[in-house]
Amino acid sequence: MVFSTIAQSYFDEFPFRRRARRKPSSGYFFLSHAHSDHTSGLKSSLTDPDATIVCSKETEAVIRVLYGIPQEKCLVIKPNQSLDFDKFIVHALDANHCLGSIIYVIESKEGLKEVYTGDFRLGSPILDELSLIKGANHLWVDYTYGKDPIFQFPSREVLISQIISLILQDENYPERDVWISAYQIGKELLLKTISEALKIKIWALDQKVRVYKEIGGEWDIFTNDTDSGVFVGSRRMVEGLYGIKKQNQAKMSDALRISPTGWSARLRKKRLDVHFFPYSDHCSYSEVHKFIELVTAERITKI
Numbered sequence: 609m610v611f612s613t614i615a616q617s618y619f620d621e622f623p624f625r626r627r628a629r630r631k632p633s634s635g636y637f638f639l640s641h642a643h644s645d646h647t648s649g650l651k652s653s654l655t656d657p658d659a660t661i662v663c664s665k666e667t668e669a670v671i672r673v674l675y676g677i678p679q680e681k682c683l684v685i686k687p688n689q690s691l692d693f694d695k696f697i698v699h700a701l702d703a704n705h706c707l708g709s710i711i712y713v714i715e716s717k718e719g720l721k722e723v724y725t726g727d728f729r730l731g732s733p734i735l736d737e738l739s740l741i742k743g744a745n746h747l748w749v750d751y752t753y754g755k756d757p758i759f760q761f762p763s764r765e766v767l768i769s770q771i772i773s774l775i776l777q778d779e780n781y782p783e784r785d786v787w788i789s790a791y792q793i794g795k796e797l798l799l800k801t802i803s804e805a806l807k808i809k810i811w812a813l814d815q816k817v818r819v820y821k822e823i824g825g826e827w828d829i830f831t832n833d834t835d836s837g838v839f840v841g842s843r844r845m846v847e848g849l850y851g852i853k854k855q856n857q858a859k860m861s862d863a864l865r866i867s868p869t870g871w872s873a874r875l876r877k878k879r880l881d882v883h884f885f886p887y888s889d890h891c892s893y894s895e896v897h898k899f900i901e902l903v904t905a906e907r908i909t910k911i
């Protein structure tokens with residue numbers, strides 16, 4: 609549970625159902641992005657008419673489709689925007705994680721500073737605004753791959769071109785289906801580049817299609833049409849052939865299956881018929897340690 613003492617409220621937690629350890633007094637809840645491990649209790653915020661969810665416009669669209677959160681419940685903040693909340697100031701930075709993810713920097717009028725990264729990947733959107741983050745009194749940092757130096761990842765751009773080459777060099781493409789694993793939200797840069805390179809929309813489950821249609825513009829890249837030839841599904845589905853109708857299993861096991869995941873560096877039982885790439889929307893081991901060193905925070909909480 610991450611509680612901002614400056615803003616007197618929570619990051620990525622909406623503890624309305626159970627008794628909160630600390631009562632929020634500001635009424636503002638800060639949502640970094642819409643991955644399910646960051647939206648605990650989100651729907652219960654509807655029970656409090658005074659609760660306002662601060663998030664990006666993309667996250668607002670996602671939680672509207674997935675959780676039925678009405679637009680007027682959200683206060684939208686853009687990357688590189690600052691909002692003055694009277695007792696404190698909130699700055700948002702592009703977290704370079706999934707679409708619409710943001711890092712929060714909260715400053716008190718007395719000059720105290722808290723930084724909450726949510727999930728992030730170190731890159732130019734963050735490095736360009738380092739002066740804003742530096743010298744935080746308290747830093748909560750996404751430490752997903754921070755414990756083991758085995759987690760070193762090439763840039764996402766390098767891996768995207770490797771993945772596209774793999775598809776285009778497959779002698780059976782486009783007759784052979786392509787399956788790529790991804791969560792409900794995320795890996796957008798990879799999927800959008802594939803969609804553009806192959807000049808197709810990517811098949812996805814209905815809810816994912818609706819989410820990205822709602823975000824709209826250049827991100828409307830998914831379809832319900834199975835003629836697409838390129839499919840996105842969960843890792844369980846793509847790697848383990850779970851959740852597939854029996855009659856489709858043979859076709860699926862015959863497909864070109866691609867799993868882009870940071871965990872691939874340490875998977876013990878790697879399936880030989882799945883192509884793994886260490887593609888990650890989180891920092892590598894070195895990136896997170898570099899970030900911690902650059903921020904020079906007084907107190908650090910690894911999450």
Ligand SMILES: [Zn+2]
Nearest residue numbers: 641643705727
């Ligand atoms: Zn995430």
